[in-house]
Amino acid sequence: MTNALNRRQFIQLGTGSVVVVGLGGCDRRTSSRAVSEAVPTSTDVVGSTATAPTFDATSPPPTASAAPLPVGAAFGGRRLVVVQLNGGNDLLNTLPPADGRYHDLRPTLAIPDADIVALAGVDDAGLHPSLAGLARFWDAGRLAVIRGIGFEVPNRSHFVSMDRWWRADQLTRPGWLGRVLDELAEEPPPLFATALGSGAPLLNGRLVQPTVITSPGSFQWVDIQPAWLTAMGDGGDDLAGIARHAFQRTVQAVTDFAEITGRATTSDDLPTREGGATIAEGLSVAAQLLAADAGTQLVVVSASGFDTHANQLPEHAALLADVAAGIDAFFDSIEATGLADDVLLVVTSEFGRRAAENGSGGCDHGAGGLSLAFGHGVRGGMFGEVDLADLLDGDVRPTVAPQALLTRCLDWLGVDAGHILGARDDSLDLLLA
């Protein structure tokens, strides 16, 4: 069977190196829905990966799952949206604790008690006033608040911490959702995994890469006919082949995206407006993608600006208002298209910020942070703990491992979390049975 299959390309992102090997897999040129006869069995996957020479010693050898995941009805139709707040969102001002120490630590930055949005049944914390619109999800039991999430031994570097989140703390392996993409029986349609905004290495696999759309308004051809690029063809194991394959995927992605969002694939004029990378805009497009028929099942929406070392009060208020407006409108849209039962949305950030404010009207990098989970499948409630009397080097002590959240995200998709993450973490009872 292996002889009937073409080679797949292994692309290692992040290290700057490109590794290309021959390995049984399906023809990347073939439409994902037309290659059922070429779907490798699990035996093929085991056999071929075991003999692949380029899984170097620094990478743990991939183990085989029970069977490759079919693309057409992947995840039982369920979708996952990850909203990534880049820069390190401040846990303590997003979820102000009812604790005098909070006001001592934040003499100029603490949210006044009178402004805090109460959460029914919770007496030790509330929401930042910019998040008032999210209380309806709490009241409906469809919002899980996970406080103090972070790695037990934190690293206060953005890049290390983001990398640890993206790669589920196994830094020699691909992104944790990229690993899921790699498990698919064939290369999925280009918009199956889509990142809106600055990019999303958590979606980067070894075999399969997501489509990253940094600016929807610029995602069309200007004075270029896609047919010219299509003529370039596909295939080839070297860097040039990777470029050609990327062009073919991109042509398809632009076509699908244009159809879904009502844009044209080609234009005579450059866009007059730069697309802003706000959460609200990203989630608006995400809702369109999920409702369409281009097979989109994994979406990452990211925005930066959460690195509030200075001038935090007004900036953070505006950032959180964007998050709240985006999530609010997203679920309105998702409810209207009948997808509400199928979507889990989680909000993450690489770390929280220092418990005490600095002298610049901001807060430096910290440890324990905040995640949120929304959806009909979510068990609403408060998870994790924040104890300002028990700080870790001045930071909120991490009480929930990111692995626990990722385990539930994979459970939601019906994917073997133990296989994808290396080990399950069942400490977060986040999903309804």
Place this chain on the structure above:
Amino acid sequence: MLAYLDLRESTGSQPNENFSRELLELFTLGEGNYSEADVQAGALALSGWTLVRGEGSARFVARRHDDSPQRYLGVAGVHDLDTVIDAVLAHAALPGFIAAAVAGELLGSDDETVVDRLSTVFVASGFDVRSLVRATLAEGLAGHSAPLVLGPVPWFATACRVTGARPAPKQSVQLLRAAGQVPMLPPNVAGWPGGTAWFGASSLVARANLAALIAAAAPAGEVLAAAQGDDSAVLADVLGLPIDDFADASLAALDAAPAGIDRLAVALITPEFMIA
């Protein structure tokens, strides 16, 4: 850095660690070669440097500075900018970190023996960056390099140089931004990811559109004449490509585009032109 990494806000009584951390992590030593205590000590020793508003120049304000001696990167008595620089330069991880960064950028290679040689040159030259770059380029001429995906900016500069095109600056910058690279404006303090990350969908769309803009701005001359003609080997030659001719896949794309401006645009986004 005073503004971008908040150093101007940092005072001895309320140090801001942002610059102190990235100085070690991204610019000199790399993660794993320093401790959190080093970051904090560095922030104190660098406190007091601020920015003269409107001038963009650095100014040291002694009353904002904590001059107490710190233990920093294993060195005792570090207390100000000069002693911080001395301690960083004395650190064993510095030459290799810088050499690897330069080699990765210019050679597309992190080959350990090459990096070791460059690191030795860098130290012997007294940390002279010019000497390091010269030695790195010499390694490249000696064949110690790997295929390198040109980022949008070096690709744009090359395309403009070989075609003689001067596309409209405003539109060019707009498309470079969409392609993911504007000079002096990296996405974050770590810079551009590079490599195959430049083959992302958004970046390729913008790069193709930019190729069309460049081609449309190409003046009459040998390049446009070659794009009008049928001899692809001539086109490869006038574009300065170190090959006899384009690969078959690229020839198919060149054939699909009408001769002239459109064909030139396609030539600029062939793998041959985008990968050095």
